[in-house]
Amino acid sequence: MKAPPFAYARAKSLAEAFELIERPGAKILAGGQSLIPSLNMRLAHPELLVDITGVRDLGGIELRPAGLRIGALATHSQIEKSELVAKHVPLLAEAVKHVAHPAIRNRGTIGGSLALADPAAEYPAVALALNATLVLVHRRGERRVSAEHFFKGLFETDIRPGELLGAVEFPKVERSVFIELARRHGDYAIIGLAGIADASGKRIAFCGAGATPVLAPLASRQNSLDAAQKALEKDIQPPADLYHSSATKMHLAKVLLSRAWNTLSKPH
């Protein structure tokens, strides 16, 4: 339970970070709340950890005309305490309460969570429900990718070599619901739901329901809860975990849908 040996370098600027992450065996270290456990368990064997927490350009929560831009290094605690987030992206404000525990929220970052792309985690489902834009920065500029195209597979994203996740942009959406079922507060969800509703309709995503966060487009389109629950069976096929069968998770997904339905269905 001790990490294997590796080198460590602290990037003071984006330019320095780009130079360091191109070295062989380099891995980016932000808050470290997922990477350090995997090092301690020897599931990861980087040759070099590039600590980006000192790069100023990657922090901050900023209101822009199109929505909220959150720097990759914003911690869960900063998001939890942010009035801008509570006001303009309440879905994220709801979700962050479910992310781990206070001591972890003080160091874990939104960029780290999204770049890791754990399908059971809260932020990926939130990003997908809001179809957030992920801003990937590289030496020559930036590339903007929508959440729908960012999550590619299990712990797999669209981030290319030489790129790092710089910020996430969330549109302002007033009406939303985040709920999840977990065995203990702060644990990974058995299954969770992130849903929004605006003038164009509902958009519901699930975490813990597949190899990536999963959208439920058919269920989102239905006019009644009954029809939505039936349609959900075509939208998602949650994989079994150690404690819950696929059928149980499907049942629980429908339970969450019923709890979210009224809030998301009120007329505009």
Added chain:
Amino acid sequence: MEHALETTLTVNGQKVTRRIEPRQHLVDFLREELGLTGSHIGCEHGVCGACTIRVNGEIVRGCLMLAVQADGCNVETIEGLSDSKELAPLQKAFHERNALQCGFCTPGMLMAAQDLVRAGKKCTRDQIREHISGNYCRCTGYQAIVDAIEEVLG
């Protein structure tokens, strides 16, 4: 010591400079290099909370931070907060309410609880439970711990 880096941090008010291997996490450094064995090591992957310490005024998992990352940081441990008497009210309440049995989780539990005390807000028992949800106790069943924290919060 192939990758060791000179690191300077303040621990319980004292400046410390050491050459540290990047693979060493902060709580191992505190225990092994500085002899501060009050912060305990349980799971070493961020689940149990026994290693909870304070870095720059915020509680963190000592096993989920590399010691080299603490360069320039102000680190406070159970030893520091006990000596300064900051924890005295919680320690008294834990003692009187029988909020510990084996005591293994207690340093981390006190560090997490003190975080609530410092916030100075009134909390329901549910909110107390939520705040210490990242700290495992395998003896008490938590009831007495929540009693003690509730008493100090007033």
